[in-house]
Amino acid sequence: MTSSGTRRVLVINAGSSSLKYQLVDPGTGASDATGLVERIGLPAGRVRHTCASGTHAHETTVPDHVRAMELLRTAFAEHGPDLAQVDLVAVGHRVVHGGADFSAPTVVTGAVVDTIRRLFPLAPLHNPGNLQGIEVAQRVFPDVPQVAVFDTAFHQTLPPAASTYAVPRAWREQYRVRRYGFHGTSHAYVSRRVADLLGRPLTDVATIVLHLGNGASATAVDGGRSVDTSMGLTPLEGLVMGTRPGDVDPGLPRHLAEVAGLSVEDYDRALSTESGLLGLTGSADMRDVEQRVQDGDPDARLAFDVVVHRLLHYVGAYAAVLGRLDAIAFTAGIGEHSPLVRAAVVDRLSGFGVRLDEAANEAAHGEALISSPDSSVAVWVVPTNEEWEIARQAAELVGEG
Ligand code: ADP
Numbered sequence: 219m220t221s222s223g224t225r226r227v228l229v230i231n232a233g234s235s236s237l238k239y240q241l242v243d244p245g246t247g248a249s250d251a252t253g254l255v256e257r258i259g260l261p262a263g264r265v266r267h268t269c270a271s272g273t274h275a276h277e278t279t280v281p282d283h284v285r286a287m288e289l290l291r292t293a294f295a296e297h298g299p300d301l302a303q304v305d306l307v308a309v310g311h312r313v314v315h316g317g318a319d320f321s322a323p324t325v326v327t328g329a330v331v332d333t334i335r336r337l338f339p340l341a342p343l344h345n346p347g348n349l350q351g352i353e354v355a356q357r358v359f360p361d362v363p364q365v366a367v368f369d370t371a372f373h374q375t376l377p378p379a380a381s382t383y384a385v386p387r388a389w390r391e392q393y394r395v396r397r398y399g400f401h402g403t404s405h406a407y408v409s410r411r412v413a414d415l416l417g418r419p420l421t422d423v424a425t426i427v428l429h430l431g432n433g434a435s436a437t438a439v440d441g442g443r444s445v446d447t448s449m450g451l452t453p454l455e456g457l458v459m460g461t462r463p464g465d466v467d468p469g470l471p472r473h474l475a476e477v478a479g480l481s482v483e484d485y486d487r488a489l490s491t492e493s494g495l496l497g498l499t500g501s502a503d504m505r506d507v508e509q510r511v512q513d514g515d516p517d518a519r520l521a522f523d524v525v526v527h528r529l530l531h532y533v534g535a536y537a538a539v540l541g542r543l544d545a546i547a548f549t550a551g552i553g554e555h556s557p558l559v560r561a562a563v564v565d566r567l568s569g570f571g572v573r574l575d576e577a578a579n580e581a582a583h584g585e586a587l588i589s590s591p592d593s594s595v596a597v598w599v600v601p602t603n604e605e606w607e608i609a610r611q612a613a614e615l616v617g618e619g
Contacts, residue, residue: 232351244613247606310612315341316368372402431550
């Protein structure tokens with residue numbers, strides 16, 4: 219439990235209509251409180267705060283992010299822990315897009331705010347909400363350093379061969395068109411945990427991390443550095459996701475403009491919100507899809523197979539890019555909770571000496587080794603913990619790590 223003088227970081231993940239928060243011990247990852255203010259700017263706002271005394275939820279009007287932050291403060295004051303009794307060393311903000319400007323967490327200054335704003339065109343759905351969270355937190359916690367932790371930062375180590383799209387020079391130079399990658403905080407956390415679990419120095423280990431949530435990405439991590447990743451300029455590229463298709467033929471927009479009169483906006487909406495599992499089955503939720511596979515539904519069967527096929531594409535590619543492979547790690551909702559997806563991927567790698575321990579895979583709960591002792595590659599389930607990673611990086615940056 220929190221006691222006076224104990225270091226904590228308040229981690230904030232602010233979206234356009236929600237504000238998620240967690241009070242985290244950066245040393246251990248222990249969390250004293252988590253909460254969510256949602257439906258900001260919509261008719262019936264909601265607040266949920268979970269702490270030692272339980273979960274406290276109510277509905278209220280939340281016209282804007284300023285009010286959301288006040289509600290956060292009120293929730294701590296009413297239900298605990300008392301923020302006045304906590305040694306709050308930083309507020310750590312998740313920021314989705316740091317472009318090529320940020321390769322590490324950064325203490326927020328006026329110039330940093332301006333840069334995050336300049337990057338809006340690269341992440342129009344995310345960076346504006348992230349910045350609103352920062353600006354209101356600066357007002358509510360004026361004496362605490364605000365630290366921005368970027369989803370793209372971990373991938374700034376991508377070699378040019380991996381980050382460069384073969385497109386005209388003007389696009390690359392004037393419009394910053396390149397592969398940035400996302401989910402970096404999760405990939406950083408999981409790849410470090412894998413090295414710990416293998417009992418080897420991070421600098422020695424080659425890992426493929428499969429972050430499979432509603433959004434999904436694969437990353438090749440060599441010695442703690444991201445060397446290839448499946449998301450690109452935007453979080454649409456790569457794996458098949460809940461509502462996004464991942465890789466498609468770049469000729470698709472023109473084709474659809476011609477045959478269906480689709481505008482850029484129509485196309486973007488369909489690729490962001492109507493594709494992936496949803497487009498193939500009518501449900502974006504892998505639990506539904508797996509249930510329907512068991513019930514013999516052919517659409518669900520096809521969707522599951524398409525997801526696994528694309529995963530195999532990336533695992534094979536990244537094994538080749540790395541040139542060696544010590545571990546494959548599964549994380550996020552599907553990676554942590556779907557033995558079916560994990561088995562479907564790992565079984566197809568048996569020709570390369572990768573061997574699943576079926577019982578361990580079925581029983582996996584929390585961190586678990588799911589490959590057998592004779593496997594050529596260790597396969598792990600590692601629950602991601604982006605809040606801890608943000609707290610750790612923020613505390614380290616302000617000299618409290
Ligand atoms: P987000 O990217 O929104 O944080 P999550 O990491 O929570 O998403 O992952 C959500 C996905 O995880 C959904 O497709 C959900 O169906 C899937 N998932 C959660 N639990 C299970 C489970 N037991 N079996 C299969 N899929 C699961």
